[in-house]
Amino acid sequence: MKTVFVFFFLCVSHEVIGLKAMYKGFNTLSIEPIDYGVGKNYFHVGIRKSIICKGGDKNDKVEWVDPSGSVVPRVAANRVFVQEHFVPSYKARIPAAVLVFSHLSVEDSGVWQCRTDRKTKDVSLCVLDPVEFVDTPNEVTVDLGRSITLTCQARGEPEPRLVWYRNGELIVDSSTKFMISTKYNSQGFEGLLTIRSLEREDSGIYGCEAIQASPHDDECTTSSSINITLNINYAPIFTNGNDTSVVFVKDNENVELVCLVDAFPEPTYKWYKELGDVLSELSQSEIHVDEDKTKSHVSFNANESLFGQRFRCRATNQYGTVEKVFAIQRLEEPDAPTEVNINNLTHNSLQLAIIWEEEAFYQVGGAEILYMKAEMVKKKASLDWRRAKSVQLSLDEFDSIESEIGGALITLPSLDADTTYWVRVRATNEAGWSAWSAPIKAVTDTEPEVEDTPQEVPVSIRSPTHDSEARFYGLLFAGGVLVVAFGSMFVVRLV
Template sequence: MKWVAAVFFLNLFYSVISSPEDGEPYLHVMARSSVYNAGVKRAIYCKGRNLPETLQWYSPSGDIVEGRSSRNTRVYVERSKNDTLANSLVALIIQEAMIEDSGNWTCKAGSLSETIEITVGVKALISDPDETLEGEEGKSVKLDCIAKGHPSPVVQWYIENDPIAHDHKKYVIRVKGDNYQLEIKNLTHKDTNEYVCKVTQKALSHFANKRVQLIVNHKPLLIDENNEVYYSKYRTEEVYAIMNETKNITCSVLATPPPTFRWYRRHDGFDDELLTDADTILISENGNSSVFVLRMLDESALGEYKCSADNNKGHVSIIYHVSLGNKPNAPDFVELTGKSTTSLTFNVSCSTCNTASAEEDISEDPRNLTVLGYSFEVVPVQEGFLPDWDAATEFLVNLNQSNSSLFTISPLANSTTYHVRVRTRNAAGYSDWLEVSPDPTTDLACKLTGSFILLIILSFIYPLINQ
């Protein structure tokens, strides 16, 4: 009870120095209407001078709050030992605030009274703030958000920071007691996402979130290099290769669970040869793409290849028509034009290459394929050693217009000198390399600008001038 005695003494001192002149009846509650969290301790003081009757605290039910006793240990009043009608100070003690303490508490003496409103709240706590759920394509899934608190919280579901509105066709929001449930109907691959239930109690300045990662199991869907989805089960694709070089053919799908890939060599339109060489068939880390490494040793490698992908939800396939394409010419000019702490910018051109100024000008002639862009490789310079191109980092850049010539590669390490080489690429493959000379260097990260240096100098000079 030391904390009660200390506050009691301070308020007694305050009541002495701030009371009105003798003779004038005065009563004042030394607290404002407030919101308390359940379980807290509070001492609320009421002071008076020259009162007509004894100062009393009344509970929200209208009962007089009695002093502490063996039966009354949680909510009670404490009076100053020198309490009189002429000078009173009474403390309302709430040892452990409960929801039932909410309401109007009145300090009264005769016709004088003053009331404050107390609201006791319970923070809405979410027992399982992070959850992962699986749903099945074409079916429904229910996401629970149990938020029990007082006052009743405001609950809103979000997807990608956008609030979800009730929609009986797709999103159904139901309130079942303390459970704010979101039902998602007719699940598709697009519903795989993170859903957030945001719980707000403004009166308690309390906020809580629940995150639900929803994974929808669905059939494989074909996607292209730009992750555009094809909703057909079958499609064909033209592939161009260069003789005596390696061609990587990538088969990509969107599927959960990850599919099983199979590659076939087709003869006369039939899948009569299953390809099983582990050195030529690679699977991505996420399991949603497979690469067939085609070695163009002679023209017998030309023809049709099939990639099939299936899981327990469905099956898709792609037929690749492989034919010869021209090897692009190498760039005939490359020059460093700009740099920063993390990037290098080059001017690259190929005067003998076939470029297109518009999409309709793109050549489909295998002997004269349109240039798609360039491939850069960079590797840090090590004094006394030749470039280790096997450890190089590759950057692919695209030609958006026929006159595009400036290309930035990033991110790179600051204050680092690099070996750089560049080659042209088209649908069939790559040209020979053109090396950049001299070796470029990125900027130093802590490089100071002139204005910043001047600011530092002035910060030292200004105190000396004003001495």
Template sequence: MTFFTQIMLSANPNDGEPYLHVMARSSVYNAGVKRAIYCKGQNLPELIDWVSPAGDVVEGRSTKNTRVYVERSKNDSLVSSLVALIIQEAMIEDSGNWTCKAGSLNETIEITVGVKAIISNKYETVEGEEGKSVKFDCVAKGHPAPVVQWYTENDPITNDHKKYIIRVKADNHQLEIKNLTHRDTNEYVCRVTQKALSHFSDKRVQLIVNHKPLLVDENNEVSYSKYKTEEVYAIMNETKNITCSVIANPPPTFRWYRRQNGYDDEVITDSETVLYSEDGNSSVFVLRTLDTSALGEYKCSANNSKGHVSIIYHVSLGNKPNPPDFIELVAKSISDLTFNVTCSTCNMASTEEDMSEDPANLTVLGYSFALVPVQEGFLPDWDAATEFILDIKEYNDTLFTVGPLMNTTTYHARVRTRNAAGFSDWVTITPNPTTDLASRLTISSILFLIYILYPLIK
């Protein structure tokens, strides 16, 4: 039995009634695909013809007609007829209404031929200059015409004529960003959608803005001033790390100075005293307060080709906080330990207004925890410990969760108080806390379950 015969037998029109039906629905095809669309009929007034969107009757295959043609069944007749419309390689010009007709009977389907949008240079890195503009191109050719939208951080960018300007010329959807600042450093995404073809594509542009250094505080708040002063408190006979942080591109050059009588008296170059971060955007001055001569003013300057900033640190003595006097393990999980910690002899603020600026009685800011796994027969190796520095977020809160930690592990643990000047002495936490056992199936238990359940599901 041939395929044509199978299709004919599947029809079940009323006996004697004229019947005509296209065996396909209106569809969207990608350019280049091959399709065969069948039209069947019985008891017809005339033989079946296919008519193109241009109104032309489609002829059979010939040497001049090899792409779009019709094929008829060998037993084609008015009583029973089946005609296939063959499209060997779909093109955009094939889009439109195709009609199967026999006499006054006809049925039409709509064919849409689409070309998926192709984006060149899908990944780019672009440098822009502070105060200037930058333009990104997104050329998306396709049919039907794609919908194009620019995004940053998943938020759509709209044309506001001040900061963002979107220009559409032919297939190019160009985004211009004006008056660049450090905040514009980001990834920008041109998202291309052809819903009819279920096609999605995008182009990603990483923008790097070259800008002057900007000072950043410990809360990552940016200061737009070129100069700044800051009070720093140190504890006698201890080390104080003073961190100078900026955001800048290109990365800045840091210099530290010891100031005398309001002048930059001496450049500090000791490699053990001045340290730098891996990203090049911060520098740490390690101040060793061996006596009162270490107190006074220090200056950090950060310079790049776009500008410079500086900050002056006034270093004075502050009080060493008292250690906590109550520590209790109150909760544990497979990865965390929660402690109740208080210091009854410390200066604890009950509100933000109660924060003390008296160097001799600085307010406690939080606690530092150090944990290292217990090794039977060995003393704790505190140099290998992991330190967790936790702030007091609510003034009446005494619960602090430490983690992530390894599950089912016993730790040596200790804690100390922290204020603006530094840390108290360590207090050892006893007994040694242990994280919970992780809930997991072992290989043997999995095999046991398979052994039990297999007869039931076989």
């Protein structure tokens, strides 16, 4: 009996150990991770590469299957072959298969499979011949108004697809401005970007991106870019206009005259002081030019002799010359507005049109509005502005500058609807405040009517008692009809 028990125990133990080994082997088929290198997602064509797949049991037969489904042969003379390998393990040697590429090809991209009788495991491989840009200029210069075709030539495998960007934005083929095309020559694909009727705004950085995508694996893609700087030749232009600039300055303050220019090639600057019809050139030591050559400026201390003087900035390159005049005037307290009118109104705001005489508006740096309800005043002569509310606005808070009328539009907000107000305005700058304008009376509009919201008609809900009563009377009525009908038939028969 004891012998039978021992035999039974040994058999069960053997089966358990066998099951454990089989379970362990079934779950431990492994492939070494693919390491393309830092910042890369592909292998370069031509290199030698091997990938180890390790089985989980000493009895496993490990083999590799290529992306087409064929078993890779163990023929060392082939470009792609499998080597048998064993990995040392506890009390046994675990079989493994080494997939060897003597030199990688783009066609090797795809999903490779390692398998045993009980287990399979996939690994994706990406192999590319990365893009190389050839005969592609990094900088192109052309005259304003001309057309230009930028070229970008890329070679690689798989054949790249080319797209264009301008200052980081994708360029869409346009019949009016841009035309994109591609041609193939001995060097590879050549992308062409034609830009018609060049304007100053067309200058900038144009990027050519070459995108490669393997037909064997959707995840096997990469891209490479090259930038082309497009310079457009044009004469200097003042970015803030060529009109004479009147510069107001207080006594004994420093004043800086700034000449802002857009040009290519970069311009040279000269400054002159106007002495009647004669120009007296300032020395170069008095002229300051920024590093990017887009701004030149000179500085003076404002005194009595400087007020009324005019200076001229001249910017020149090989395509032209421009000049701008600066007139220096003493900054004084602004004049009072000559007119204040209502330009527009709503139920809660008034837009004022404020006008000054001739060039007095040039010295305005802001405004203050005083306003109060007319109901607080019995007569115009008794206006007490100490009870008024105030709104102060800087020049950049004005609705708009109306240079043709020598004034500005300013909105007075947060008013009551259908209300009459007294309003007056004064101007300000760094030198002080002007006198007040003559007061005007203004009335806001009535508040717009709010449309009534349609009310839902309530749905009556009858109680069960009402339903029962309705059914009762309905049956009673139907019964009465039947009685009358049968009675009529009976009478007819008798007749």
